[in-house]
Amino acid sequence: MKNWFEVKPTCPVCHVRFERSPGEGTGAMIIVLSLxxxxxxLLFILLFNVWNVALPVLLIAMILAPIVxxxxxxxHARGVWVSVIFLSGGLYTDEEKPLKQ
Ligand SMILES: [Zn+2]
Structure with a gap:
C-alpha cells in the first residue's frame, strides 16, 4: 500500500500488477459499504438506548462514525479485494500478461 487510499501499482516482491484496468478496485468499496x-x-443502539446521549451528540456521531x-x-478492504482478484486468476506480472490473454 502506497498510502491510505492508493495501492502500489505492482507488488515489490513478486511484481504482479494489482489493478489491470481502472475501476478494478471498486470491489473494495462494495466490501466497505457492506461492512x-x-x-x-450497534452504535446507534448503544448511544440512543444504553447511554441516552443528547440528540445533537447522536446526530453528530451518526454522521461522523460511518466516515471514520x-x-x-x-x-484492509483493498487488501481483501486484491486477494479476491488473486483467487480469480486476475493477478499476474506484466511479463506473464501475453500468456494469460
Ligand atoms: Zn507479491
Whole structure:
C-alpha cells in the first residue's frame, strides 16, 4: 500500500500488477459499504438506548462514525479485494500478461 487510499501499482516482491484496468478496485468499496452498516446500528443502539446521549451528540456521531469507520477499513478492504482478484486468476506480472490473454 502506497498510502491510505492508493495501492502500489505492482507488488515489490513478486511484481504482479494489482489493478489491470481502472475501476478494478471498486470491489473494495462494495466490501466497505457492506461492512459499515452493522457497527452503525450497534452504535446507534448503544448511544440512543444504553447511554441516552443528547440528540445533537447522536446526530453528530451518526454522521461522523460511518466516515471514520469507512476510512479505517478501506485499506484492509483493498487488501481483501486484491486477494479476491488473486483467487480469480486476475493477478499476474506484466511479463506473464501475453500468456494469460
Ligand atoms: Zn507479491
Amino acid at each position: 459499515v452498516p452493522l457497527p452503525m446500528i 469507520l469507512a476510512l479505517l477499513i478501506y485499506r
